[in-house]
Amino acid sequence: MAHVLVFGQRQCELRLSVLLLYVTILLGSTNTVTAIQRTSPEKPPTYSDVAPILARTCVPCHQQGEVGPFPLDTYSSVRKRASTIAIVVEDNYMPPQRNDPTWRRFAHERRLSSQEKTTLLSWIRNDCPPGNDDTTRRKPPLPLSQTRQTRPDLVLPMPLTMDIPPTMEQTYFCVAIPFEFDRERTVKAIDYVPSNRRLAHHASYQVLEVADDVDLRNIPAFFRYGKDQPAHDSLDYAYFGLISRSSGLPRETFHGGWLPGTQRLQFPPTIGFRLPRRGVVLLRNIHYSPSARSDSDRAEVRMWFGTENNVRNLVFAAFKPILTDTSQTVIRAGDVDTHRIYARIRDNIGVYFINPHMHRLGVSFTVWAESPSGDTIRLVRIPSWDFDWQDLYQFESPVHIPAGSILNAIAVYDNTAKNPANPNSPPQDILFEHGMNDDSEMMRLVLMVAPWKHGDDRLRLPEQRPPRRR
């Protein structure tokens, strides 16, 4: 039941900050309105000014069938929630984007510009004028899942429909989707698409190559993570029978992640990843939110192949902290602990994706590299860790890390009673680097990299085509 408590506490925390903010807004409102009137004689914004902002930054999640708890796709639905919207927007709680933009920006950030924020807040302060055009009556855009127009070259659905049990605990599954083709392919874009958008909380998945002596016809479809069961790569691979007698563990060719609102992952020109001839897409960690009634999901993985020659394949690199003594394998109740990753980068590489990962005690996570000439290369910084919004951050252009650089990461964990996200009250000793279950803690840094070539700084991600109605 510990997790229900977390949820309860988080909600309370939020409401509290929401209330406080609401009070400030009310108190501040007269002043602000006069200030606006004094400095700008123009009319306050109307719904026609606000609708396109909401359409880009909120509606992808806040519409029927998507993950947001209510739609925000019509004038009346927005107006009804206006005061809460003002609070969550002012607080930068929504849209959810947890990285520090002054450290490094990423592709597809769900962020309001300060101008957009001002427009939205001023519209709400002025009591939501509808304006006099027809935007208030316009049809909402299609769900995110239907806005991905080009037909994939390969669709790999889960082998069966997963039953999500009625439980107030978080549910975690590991699901294997085996495949076998006549030859290997280069993948230029990949997407994870859950069918149940209400409960799908996040997923991380691996594309694994298996040896010829692994029997793909008889592997189990899935298991559900239990509370006290350590989760380790090799245990999971052994469970699915993916370990070869001759060559050992399967080889990971891609590592992806999905969160509500994540766009499909696509790569710049001449970059891709190798889809082996035979292997498994291992949906390593699918997390469903608690639900009072039983439900189901059948997610699928979609891939788009490349035809270009000379594609360089992305390589997966995962980094763990180095634990120097056994006392570091526990985060003691009442302690604030810091863990670090140091790694010397041997080759000249470009980084395309970065994914910092911790569990519920996480406070902050900062990653940078130091080049041999002493330059600091900022990679990602999450100043206030949010377990619910862990992104696979995608760089607009690859970031060059010269050979001989030192990769640095610092993660801070707060196991005191002061941490509102602490699942245990009172705090308890928590195992560190024990497994993937979120009742223990871990520090992982995943990078997708490719060898660096002169001119790679000019590589850009292809444009995501804007949503359109079919």
Ligand code: HEC
């Ligand atoms: C990536 C998906 C996503 C985007 C984009 C998004 N939301 Fe949300 N929103 C959620 C989810 C999920 C929740 C419920 C869980 C939570 O509160 O974190 C939520 C909750 C809310 C709440 C209720 C908060 C509360 O606790 O009462 C409001 C209000 C809200 N969103 C407004 C917005 C607005 C306004 C935007 C755009 C400026 C926006 N959201 C963008 C997913 C999203």
